[in-house]
Amino acid sequence: MKKEVVIATRGSKLALWQAEYIKHKIENHHKDISCRLEIIKTMGDKILDVPLSKIGGKGLFVKEIETALLDKKADLAVHSMKDVPMELPDGLELFESPLCEEPNDAFLSIKYNSLDDLPQGSRVGTSSLRRKCQLLELRSDLEVLDLRGNVQTRMQKLNDGIYDAIILAYAGLKRLEIVENIKEILPIEKMLPASCQGILGIEIRSDDDEIKEILSFIGDKDSYTRARCERAFLRRLQGGCQIPIGCHSVLQDDKIYVKGIIYNLDGSKKIAKEYTGDKSNPEQAGIELAEMVLAAGGDKILEEIYS
Numbered sequence: 001m002k003k004e005v006v007i008a009t010r011g012s013k014l015a016l017w018q019a020e021y022i023k024h025k026i027e028n029h030h031k032d033i034s035c036r037l038e039i040i041k042t043m044g045d046k047i048l049d050v051p052l053s054k055i056g057g058k059g060l061f062v063k064e065i066e067t068a069l070l071d072k073k074a075d076l077a078v079h080s081m082k083d084v085p086m087e088l089p090d091g092l093e094l095f096e097s098p099l100c101e102e103p104n105d106a107f108l109s110i111k112y113n114s115l116d117d118l119p120q121g122s123r124v125g126t127s128s129l130r131r132k133c134q135l136l137e138l139r140s141d142l143e144v145l146d147l148r149g150n151v152q153t154r155m156q157k158l159n160d161g162i163y164d165a166i167i168l169a170y171a172g173l174k175r176l177e178i179v180e181n182i183k184e185i186l187p188i189e190k191m192l193p194a195s196c197q198g199i200l201g202i203e204i205r206s207d208d209d210e211i212k213e214i215l216s217f218i219g220d221k222d223s224y225t226r227a228r229c230e231r232a233f234l235r236r237l238q239g240g241c242q243i244p245i246g247c248h249s250v251l252q253d254d255k256i257y258v259k260g261i262i263y264n265l266d267g268s269k270k271i272a273k274e275y276t277g278d279k280s281n282p283e284q285a286g287i288e289l290a291e292m293v294l295a296a297g298g299d300k301i302l303e304e305i306y307s
Contacts, residue, residue: 002032002033002034003032003033003034004033004034004035004036005026005033005034005035005036005075005076005211005214006035006036006037006038006073006074006075006076007019007022007023007035007036007037007038007074007075007076007077007078008038008040008065008068008069008073008074008076008077008078009037009038009039009040009065009077009078010039010040010041010042010061010065011039011040011041012150012151013150013151013152013176014080014150014151014172014175014176015078015080016037016039017175017176018078018079018080018175018200019037019078020037021078021098021175021200022035022076022078022098022200022202022218023035023037025098025218026214026215026218029217029218030214033214038068038073038074040064040065040068041064042061042062042063042064042065043061043063043064061079061080061083062077062079062083062084062085062203065077065079065203066088066089066092066203069092069203069204069205070089070091070092070205072205075204075205075208075211076095076202076203076204076211076215077202077203077204078200078201078202078203079200079201079202079203080172080199080200080201081094081097081196081199081200081201081227081231082194082195082196082197082199084196084201084203084231085240086231086234086235086238086239087235088203091205091206091207092203092204092205092206093203093204093205093206094201094202094203094227095202095203095204095211095212095215095219096202096215096218096219096220096224097199097200097201097202097219097220097223097224097227098200098202098218098219098220098223099220099223100171100198100199100200100220100223100226100227101170101171101174101175101198101199102170102171102174102185102198103170103171103188103193103197103198103199103248104169104170104185104186104187104188104191104193104197104198105131105167105168105169105170105185105186105191105193105197106167106168106169106170106173106182106184106185106186107165107167107182107183107184107185107186108155108158108165108166108167108168108173108181108182108183109158109164109165109166109181109183110158110159110161110181111164112164112165112183113183113184114183114184115135115138115139115165115184115186115190118139118142118164118165119164120141120142121141121142121143122142122143122164122165123142123143123145123162123163123164123165124142124143124144124145124163124164124165124166124167125144125145125146125147125154125157125158125162125163125165125166125167126144126145126146126147126166126167127146127147127148128167128194129242129243129244129263129265130192130194130244130245130246130261130263131167131191132144132244132267133244133263133267133270134190134191134192134246134261135167135191136267137267137270138190138191145163147163147166151168151172151173151176151178152178154166154168155178155181158181167186167191169193169194169197169198170182170185170198171197171198188248191246192246192247192248192259192260192261192272193246193247193248194245194246194247195230195231195233195234195239195245195246195247196226196227196230196231199223199226199227201227202215202218222251225251225256225279225282226249226251226256226282228282228283228286229249229256229258229277229282229283229285229286230247230248230249230258230286231286232282232283232284232285232286232287232290233247233258233260233286233287233289233290234247234286235286236286236287236290236291236294237262237290237293237294237298237302238302238306242305243262243302243305244262244263244264244265244267245260245261245262245263246260246261246262247259247260247261247286247289249282249285249286251279253279254278254279254280255276255277255278255279256276256277256278256279256282256285257274257275257276258274258275258276258277258285258286258289259272259273259274259275259289260272260273260274260289260290260293261273262293262298262301262302263301264301264304264305265304265305269297269301271293271296271297271298271301273289273292273293273296274289275288275289275292
């Protein structure tokens with residue numbers, strides 16, 4: 001009889017794709033294991049009529065899933081790494097990441113072929129303060145509106161003409177093969193992604209050596225190195241969805257190059273810094289970059305936001 005491994009996941013199509021992806025990897029590698037998905041509704045899934053930045057708090061999309069792990073109702077959880085809070089509950093840890101997708105944001109529209117093509121006053125939808133600040137920096141004439149819901153709900157709002165364009169993470173669209181309305185993949189130089197965008201996180205119980213052994217084949221070293229750097233940056237800044245903050249790292253030879261930005265809430269103040277560190281210590285590179293941002297006035301922006 002095959003051993004059963006239970007994977008906790010949210011119920012959105014993207015979350016299910018991610019969980020199925022890990023399920024197939026495990027089952028293909030271990031012929032004596034069968035995986036079952038345990039679908040869990042999180043607070044972030046239940047509150048759909050309020051911008052994420054207004055809800056506040058950390059772990060909107062993972063808390064209930066982490067409870068299932070701690071209660072041993074699941075053996076592992078698959079997350080979009082950018083949704084995972086910086087501080088994990090005692091007894092849980094992140095265990096490697098498979099090969100990541102491109103981190104870029106994507107511009108989607110029915111009528112317009114690029115961000116530059118949008119007429120003045122166009123309505124653009126996004127759920128992210130980070131995207132909103134960068135959009136208004138590029139095009140201060142746009143009307144940037146909140147956009148909540150899963151990928152399909154957001155696409156439907158675009159098709160219904162509620163928005164002239166929407167901005168979504170390219171990774172999720174590619175995974176779901178929803179690419180027909182992607183008119184532009186926004187360059188990193190134009191729109192810095194969220195920390196760990198496109199990277200999957202696998203969360204497990206720290207003392208579960210059997211699951212660690214089962215998952216030992218799954219990691220992509222470069223993806224996990226980048227995740228460690230970008231999460232360290234975010235952790236030092238105590239970043240969450242209520243802060244307009246972005247981060248992206250690149251590995252080259254033995255170096256890690258990382259860039260970070262932070263805005264105040266109305267986008268009138270921006271700090272952008274870059275740092276080059278040693279690939280063997282990615283957390284230190286992320287922390288050093290965060291210290292540069294704080295020293296340049298990021299501390300005052302954070303104080304203003306959290307007050």
